[in-house]
Amino acid sequence: MSDAQVFSTPGVEALTQHPSKSLGWAEILRPQSAPCKGGRLLTDHRASRSMDRLCLLRIPGDGFRQAREDIKKRLPFQEWSSPAGSRAGLVGNLADLAAARLFVKGETPFLDEALINDSVTKDQISLARCIASGLRRLPLHRGPVWARTDAPSAALDWYRNRTSVADHSFWSARTGPMEAGSSAPDFLLWSLTGRRVGAIDLDDPNRLIFPPGVRFKILKVVRMPQPVVLMREFFPYESAEMHELAESENSYLTWLDHNLADELTQLLRDDPRSPCDGSSPASRLPGVVVTESRVM
Numbered sequence: 001m002s003d004a005q006v007f008s009t010p011g012v013e014a015l016t017q018h019p020s021k022s023l024g025w026a027e028i029l030r031p032q033s034a035p036c037k038g039g040r041l042l043t044d045h046r047a048s049r050s051m052d053r054l055c056l057l058r059i060p061g062d063g064f065r066q067a068r069e070d071i072k073k074r075l076p077f078q079e080w081s082s083p084a085g086s087r088a089g090l091v092g093n094l095a096d097l098a099a100a101r102l103f104v105k106g107e108t109p110f111l112d113e114a115l116i117n118d119s120v121t122k123d124q125i126s127l128a129r130c131i132a133s134g135l136r137r138l139p140l141h142r143g144p145v146w147a148r149t150d151a152p153s154a155a156l157d158w159y160r161n162r163t164s165v166a167d168h169s170f171w172s173a174r175t176g177p178m179e180a181g182s183s184a185p186d187f188l189l190w191s192l193t194g195r196r197v198g199a200i201d202l203d204d205p206n207r208l209i210f211p212p213g214v215r216f217k218i219l220k221v222v223r224m225p226q227p228v229v230l231m232r233e234f235f236p237y238e239s240a241e242m243h244e245l246a247e248s249e250n251s252y253l254t255w256l257d258h259n260l261a262d263e264l265t266q267l268l269r270d271d272p273r274s275p276c277d278g279s280s281p282a283s284r285l286p287g288v289v290v291t292e293s294r295v296m
Helices: 002-006 039-043 048-056 063-074 089-103 107-118 124-134 153-161 240-249 252-268
Strands: 029-030 140-147 166-168 169-175 187-196 207-210 212-223 227-233 288-290
Touching: 048 089, 048 124, 048 240, 063 089, 089 124, 089 207, 107 124, 153 212, 153 227, 169 187, 187 252, 212 240
Parallel strands: 187 227
Antiparallel strands: 029 288, 140 169, 140 187, 166 212, 169 207, 187 207, 212 227
16 A cells, blocks of 8 residues: 555545535544544653563564565665664564564554544554654654645645644644645645654655654645645643743744744745656645545
8 A cells, every 4th residue: 555545634535525515524523532442652751661572573474574575775774773682672673673674665554543433443543553663763853844635625624723733643744845836735734743754754755754743833825726724743841831822922932933834835936846746745634634524
């Protein structure tokens, strides 16, 4: 299964078949609910445990073994070796990176939807923990990133009346220059914890993945001429209460949001190109669940 299939938004393809009809987006889109079954994945940032890695041995076929061999070939030894030099640490780090490679290559297509809908099994939670642990060994990206989706413009307008969204699966975006096209991307945002996956996927060096539980502040929705959602990633210490205080006292968070929105808008004006030539897989809509479509 291709990356485009793994990271496309379930249900959106059907919606795009009715561009001339007015759709009830309040019924079609809803925010992702805070997870219950997978909650441990979102709050525990330690490396995966030995018991978690047992799920990797149950992956059908030779995918996991091949992924381990690929990691050994692609990454220098010091990138996946244990700081303490222990064999257990070495094997664990290699297993986590192999799990991350399986994910970015589209070998676990069931996991994304299961996490979004909080319908994960025990083995899927363990697999997600291994993937998250492997991604944490990859380089961070701090700076502007972009994403396109296959959703209609009306779906992007859904974000206009929201102040923030949280995504409870692994959300994909891209770095580097926007590819040639006729319009702007659907999302332009400032990353703090996105992980570059080019080291384990040389076929897609500009891709990065955000971990489950990532929160985005929605700065504004601009038109270029179609809607473009401008966002920034929340700082780890930010809370809703802090934003209420920020708005009332004109704090540094308010200053940051205004200035960052202006900077991202200027990036669009300077280079409003889009990844619409089909060479890059589309991302799904962050922080939402696409329910059964209803034509209004």
